[in-house]
Amino acid sequence: MANEVKEITSRDVNFAQWYTDVVKKADLVDYSSIKGSMIIRPYGYAIWENMQKILDAEFKKTNHENVQMPMFIPESLLNVEKEHVAGFAPEVAWVTYGGNEKLEERVCVRPTSEVLFCEHFKKIIKSYRDLPLLYNQWCTIVRWEKTTRPFLRSREILWQEGHTMHASEEEAREETLRMLKIYENFQRNVLAIPVIVGKKTDKEKFAGAVESYTLEAMMYDGVALQNGTTHYFGNGFAKAFGIEYLNRENKLVTPYQTSWGVTTRMIGAIIMTHGDDNGLVLPPNIAPYKTIIIPIGQNDEVMAKVDEIHEKLLKADITSKLDLSDKTPGFKFAEAEVKGYPIRIEVGMRDLANDLVTLVRRDTLEKRQVKLENVVEEVVNLLQEIQTNLYDRALKRRDSMIYEAHDYDEFREIATTKNGFIKTNWCGDVACENKIKDDFGMKSRCLIENEEVTGNCVCCGRKGKHRIYFGRQY
RNA sequence: CGAGAAGUGGCUCAAUUUGGUAGAGCACCUGGUUUGGGACCAGGGGGUUGCAGGUUCAAAUCCUGUCUUCUCGACCA
Numbered sequence: 311m312a313n314e315v316k317e318i319t320s321r322d323v324n325f326a327q328w329y330t331d332v333v334k335k336a337d338l339v340d341y342s343s344i345k346g347s348m349i350i351r352p353y354g355y356a357i358w359e360n361m362q363k364i365l366d367a368e369f370k371k372t373n374h375e376n377v378q379m380p381m382f383i384p385e386s387l388l389n390v391e392k393e394h395v396a397g398f399a400p401e402v403a404w405v406t407y408g409g410n411e412k413l414e415e416r417v418c419v420r421p422t423s424e425v426l427f428c429e430h431f432k433k434i435i436k437s438y439r440d441l442p443l444l445y446n447q448w449c450t451i452v453r454w455e456k457t458t459r460p461f462l463r464s465r466e467i468l469w470q471e472g473h474t475m476h477a478s479e480e481e482a483r484e485e486t487l488r489m490l491k492i493y494e495n496f497q498r499n500v501l502a503i504p505v506i507v508g509k510k511t512d513k514e515k516f517a518g519a520v521e522s523y524t525l526e527a528m529m530y531d532g533v534a535l536q537n538g539t540t541h542y543f544g545n546g547f548a549k550a551f552g553i554e555y556l557n558r559e560n561k562l563v564t565p566y567q568t569s570w571g572v573t574t575r576m577i578g579a580i581i582m583t584h585g586d587d588n589g590l591v592l593p594p595n596i597a598p599y600k601t602i603i604i605p606i607g608q609n610d611e612v613m614a615k616v617d618e619i620h621e622k623l624l625k626a627d628i629t630s631k632l633d634l635s636d637k638t639p640g641f642k643f644a645e646a647e648v649k650g651y652p653i654r655i656e657v658g659m660r661d662l663a664n665d666l667v668t669l670v671r672r673d674t675l676e677k678r679q680v681k682l683e684n685v686v687e688e689v690v691n692l693l694q695e696i697q698t699n700l701y702d703r704a705l706k707r708r709d710s711m712i713y714e715a716h717d718y719d720e721f722r723e724i725a726t727t728k729n730g731f732i733k734t735n736w737c738g739d740v741a742c743e744n745k746i747k748d749d750f751g752m753k754s755r756c757l758i759e760n761e762e763v764t765g766n767c768v769c770c771g772r773k774g775k776h777r778i779y780f781g782r783q784y
Numbered sequence: 785c786g787a788g789a790a791g792u793g794g795c796u797c798a799a800u801u802u803g804g805u806a807g808a809g810c811a812c813c814u815g816g817u818u819u820g821g822g823a824c825c826a827g828g829g830g831g832u833u834g835c836a837g838g839u840u841c842a843a844a845u846c847c848u849g850u851c852u853u854c855u856c857g858a859c860c861a
Binding site: 324326327330341342343344345397400401422453455456457463467516536539571573575604605606607608636637638639640641642643644645656658659660661668751783784 | 785818819820821822823834851852853854855856857858859860861
């Protein structure tokens, strides 16, 4: 009995436990001896590598350059921008000793790198000719979280952070929205995750930002996962750090700034958006292997065909794994499902006698027999179908879990009986946000830009200023 | 950080109540037979029981501390 694969808790019985089971059984991570610092195993890391490859290409296309900044920040540097340090101080890790000697000034492990970039920018930006300055770095950061969960909330986080400087406010705002759009397209088209994109309220925005934008995804259980953010900083940081340059009129002026980032949390989002009781389900566009080929019976003809199909797929640029282990077919089928390969190709004599092979799609587990000579073509089409179906399915589910509340009683009724987001009107007062958080544990997700405000604030009854989503979050 | 639960070969657990030679199934290795949904036969390797103290003739078992994991909450991305 291969019990290790059979022990996935049903996601409708205990979603949190199901998530933990999938993460482990699909060989994505292992725990380390440091709380909240996970080992990302090859199969999990391959997903991250694909994310990096695709996003990095988008960053380069839009003229960003990669750099690598230090991992340590001296306390005095972190303290330069007040709102920023207030936001991050409670969760930074401090280094106080070097070897046996106590440090003169303690240094923290970067929780994010704004201040490091600012210090550097001050040195290298002299002229309007130096702008825009478009930097990005792939690195890890540390935030000392109290509760940790693989991918969703860890202490050591793999991410990408873009930091840019611009000559005008308008240009910096454009950059903020440009990167937001890149994230949105990536999540929709590659990860097949529908996201609600919008502006954060003042209460929820990044420490030190003028405006923060977010990509909010809804997980299978109706809980929100913030899947990426972009920030417009105005020139607050630049002023605090004294970054100035000479413009065309030979005047000393302050530039405008942005930052933006996504993390391996997106892997958690894939799991909780597409996964099912059999395990992981990977969208073809991000899967390390788009197909897994499983031979049935070890005779020469089967082995020859399996090799042939594998070669053909690779030639057509379709990553494919060939499972030649000596497990039984049933075991391999089950394992292929746990690991979420988009398509499984079963090759056995029964089909080969009629020049057929069997394709099994992971999203629906539906089987179909196809002509051997058409395998590549069929796989290409099926991958597209799966990619589309996963997005449509997730979108439909999400939309079915968004509710409109017109008054507080209705809000309470929804918040206490249903899982999902609540769409409503809000007066703009942080007191109402706080009350909703205290009463129901729901925070504002983001403001809705394109809808007219139709009623009064759901909480206080005063005139509504914004359309807004509320929801519980990871 | 608060409440609860748990840490025994890679995994799931037994032995803990009542201190007395650490055990099973699966996984792993070798050989063979198998192969269309989680195979079978034979043989074999692997654990000083999370870690550190303490009590005792004797500790997986009792006591103290600590670390890690899980669930629920608070907080934060």
